[in-house]
Amino acid sequence: MNETQYIRDTPTKIRKRQGAVLMLQGTASDVGKSIVTTALCRIFLQDGYRTAPYKSQNMALNSYVTLDGKEIGRAQGVQAEACGIAATTDMNPILMKPIKDMFSQIVIHGVPHMQMSAMDYRTQFLPKAKEIVLDALDRLRESYDIVVMEGAGSPAEINLKDRDIVNMNLAGWADSPVILVADIDRGGVFASIVGTLELLEPHEAARVKGFIINKFRGDLALLQPGLDWLEERTGLPVLGVLPYIQDMRIEAEDSVVLDELQYQRQEKRDLDIVVIRYPRISNFTDVETLRWEPDVVVRFVQSVDELGTPDVIILPGTKDTISDLGFLQDRGLADAILRQTQQRDVQLVGICGGYQMLGEQLSDPHAVEGSVREAKGLGLLPIRTSFLKNKRTVRVKGELLPEHPLRFVTSDTEVDFTITAYEIHMGVTEWSAVSDGSGHRPLFSIEADGTDSLKAIEDIQPHIEGIATSDGRIWGSYLHGLFDNDVFRRSWLNGIRIKRGLIPIPETFKAEERKFAEFDRVADIVRNHVDMKKIYEIIGYAH
Structure with a gap:
């Protein structure tokens, strides 16, 4: 056989x-x-x-x-x-x-x-x-x-x-x-x-x-x-x-699309955001809504020559943090990023694997992500990460902590900084220094997660997530989908605008509404160019 x-x-x-x-x-x-x-x-x-x-x-x-x-x-x-x-x-x-x-x-x-x-x-x-x-x-x-x-x-x-x-x-x-x-x-x-x-x-x-x-x-x-x-x-x-x-x-799942994004001509806008494209980049859709903002250019880069002088550098998620950290070091990107944080008022953001890279030490004793067991991080945040065998995959809800430097409001009206997001990671990250006197502060208060969908929200123990420098210029979080939260996204961008001497602008769109409108737009294009009557006949439905 x-x-x-x-x-x-x-x-x-x-x-x-x-x-x-x-x-x-x-x-x-x-x-x-x-x-x-x-x-x-x-x-x-x-x-x-x-x-x-x-x-x-x-x-x-x-x-x-x-x-x-x-x-x-x-x-x-x-x-x-x-x-x-x-x-x-x-x-x-x-x-x-x-x-x-x-x-x-x-x-x-x-x-x-x-x-x-x-x-x-x-x-x-x-x-x-x-x-x-x-x-x-x-x-x-x-x-x-x-x-x-x-x-x-x-x-x-x-x-x-x-x-x-x-x-x-x-x-x-x-x-x-x-x-x-x-x-x-x-x-x-x-x-x-x-x-x-x-x-x-x-x-x-x-x-x-x-x-x-x-x-x-x-x-x-x-x-x-x-x-x-x-x-x-x-x-x-x-x-x-x-x-x-x-x-x-519409969000893509294959990094092949980044080839087009990386080399397409970009019109000049107020804010220049660079995303580091390492070999095992994951969940790069985290920055999709930033690409919709009228005052933002998002660039994916792989070399020091492409880096330029951006307003923001984002280290996104990765399936192999230590290996992709090695990529940054081998390409000279790690040193270039460190120079940018020391010499310019650039904001540095780490999400998931990028968050882990910002820390002092990474340990993979069980070879969960790759063959390298230990590595030094960029040393910009007082955290240490260990990779364990169990993966955390969960949806979360919380809020940006009060009086946090990432909160920027443009009026006296009370603003709701509630966020919803999700986590996918096998690393456990802990602070390696006590927050008192360290100049660092946590980012989010998480009030609920979806680990047990039958558990009431009030029964779930709140906890703190993420870390930032006292001025909010360097920060990291495990939360994917942060920029899909309209208030947080626009507040964060306006804070960068203010530091650049630019006037803040009000909310430009609602991410969820834009997403469903895009589904309808693309569906209309397909409906207008495809013989839907024949497709219904093919699946056996008269229409």
């Missing part, structure tokens, strides 16, 4: 088939599957269908914390929001978080399972994964009218197809029709579509019901002869040609 037969013939219990399924697969990574999936989720919701997203196996360092404190891929969390529902681990039952080359942390239903090499994952874990992914899919189909399934990479990876659990094998198990998404902006769109079909087995190719061509910038009339040829060659319809969507504000 070969490997393909092994995974297809694994005994499977009788399963209920209720909600309809539709699968989006791509000719390659980063062709836009996640965005098209998000848009279709929103369209189906707008049309009155209870809809849920699903990706059986995701590899991403941008993750999302569910209401019950579990970790899934960020794309599925965002897609759930587009569906107007709370995300659950059934929407992404297996998450792979790369640690280093060829090794990943395997997260099953939101809980870390183990670290595995790529080969061990393929040979030891994948043969057992079918029941995990199908049980999760069954539960979604029992609860929703439509489940929009997203594939990964390409379904035509010949070396991986035999133990596939995320593309065509999954489509077969779910008896799902497939729409193939291709990116015309990268070139070779017709070759990528036809080549993908040619490399599929006949029963796999039979599942493909049409194509969506994404990121088109030109005159559709000039493309039409190619579309006609493609339909004649394959016997399948082009369901739509989506335009290249400028300035899209």
Whole structure:
């Protein structure tokens, strides 16, 4: 029995088939599957269908914390929001978080399972994964009218197809029709579509019901002869040609998008914020709302030459803090950042792994994140971090402490500095100096967390989180999503403006409203450029 037969013939219990399924697969990574999936989720919701997203196996360092404190891929969390529902681990039952080359942390239903090499994952874990992914899919189909399934990479990876659990094998198990998404902006769109079909087995190719061509910038009339040829060659319809969507504000999960952000031309604005892009950057979506602010430019940099003289330097999250700290040191960025804090009135912010880097010492006795066991931090905050085997994944609520230097108000009106955020980390950080006389102060008072979703808020012990210098110029926190809090974000930016001699500006937008408006904007674009009637026919719904 070969490997393909092994995974297809694994005994499977009788399963209920209720909600309809539709699968989006791509000719390659980063062709836009996640965005098209998000848009279709929103369209189906707008049309009155209870809809849920699903990706059986995701590899991403941008993750999302569910209401019950579990970790899934960020794309599925965002897609759930587009569906107007709370995300659950059934929407992404297996998450792979790369640690280093060829090794990943395997997260099953939101809980870390183990670290595995790529080969061990393929040979030891994948043969057992079918029941995990199908049980999760069954539960979604029992609860929703439509489940929009997203594939990964390409379904035509010949070396991986035999133990596939995320593309065509999954489509077969779910008896799902497939729409193939291709990116015309990268070139070779017709070759990528036809080549993908040619490399599929006949029963796999039979599942493909049409194509969506994404990121088109030109005159559709000039493309039409190619579309006609493609339909004649394959016997399948082009369901739509989506335009290249400028300035899209739906959170991405793949750091590939940073290539475009890093090198795109930036218009000059009042505040220049630099985000250090180290190799294992994670949850870089923390700064997404800063990019929406009219007075802010956000730049991702990897070298001293790119650093410039920013108003703010942000050290974001990372999956391997010690390794990425080594990257800063090897590239000269660590010394450059220290010089900036000593010679200029720059603000330095560390979030999660970046927060840990700002401290004095990092210890990884169990090799949780990597092979290096000890490292000296940047020494800018009096904290020490130890990496433990248990991961903290939790949603939190609290407030910025009263009279904190990060509080800047523009009127006498009382301002609510309540914040909501989430934590994803395996490090435990402690102050290495007593706060009295040290010139440092805590940042947030956390009044509740979601570790136990059944526990009343008043039963949860409050605690202090984060640390800042007395002037607020250097600060760090484990809290992801801080800048999604409108009052905190605008107050913080106005404090920087005041120090620059600029007039503070009032609140410019509400992040949550902007997020849902962006779902609707992108859904409208897709609806206007895709044959939704045919898509409903493909999934078996007359519309």
